[in-house]
Amino acid sequence: MPSSASSIIWRNPLRYTDLKFELRSDGKWFVRGRVEQEVLMTNRFILRPWVDGSAAGKDVDATVRKGFYLFDVALQARYGFSRKFAPYVEISRSLHPRAIAGGEPDATLFLPGLRLTF
Numbered sequence: 001m002p003s004s005a006s007s008i009i010w011r012n013p014l015r016y017t018d019l020k021f022e023l024r025s026d027g028k029w030f031v032r033g034r035v036e037q038e039v040l041m042t043n044r045f046i047l048r049p050w051v052d053g054s055a056a057g058k059d060v061d062a063t064v065r066k067g068f069y070l071f072d073v074a075l076q077a078r079y080g081f082s083r084k085f086a087p088y089v090e091i092s093r094s095l096h097p098r099a100i101a102g103g104e105p106d107a108t109l110f111l112p113g114l115r116l117t118f
Contacts, residue, residue, distance in 0.1 A: 014038045029057040048076040071095040078115060086115040 010017045016036040023029045036050040052072040059066050074092030081087075090111040 028060060031055045044080045046078045046080065048078065050074050069096065071097065084117045088113050088115060
């Protein structure tokens, strides 16, 4: 289905905010927002909490329900050995507050990773 989407992104060196709005040709609309903040604990150790949320104007299926249907919260801890190499660990939780039977269950993820910059 064709859709029209708009996005607003605001970024500074330590904070990131993103807001997206989508209107589909069938009259359904969706809003998604994300906020991130980098917290410098030391010059090398950085915490990055973020929150992500989604809302819909009409029911779509068992998971996507009218109103706020998805929340993600996470915390990433990263240690930069240099500007080009930084291992990290992230823990996140996805919540589906309006899901009915057959929808996605809530989930917790643990994600180790490596940030490389070229």
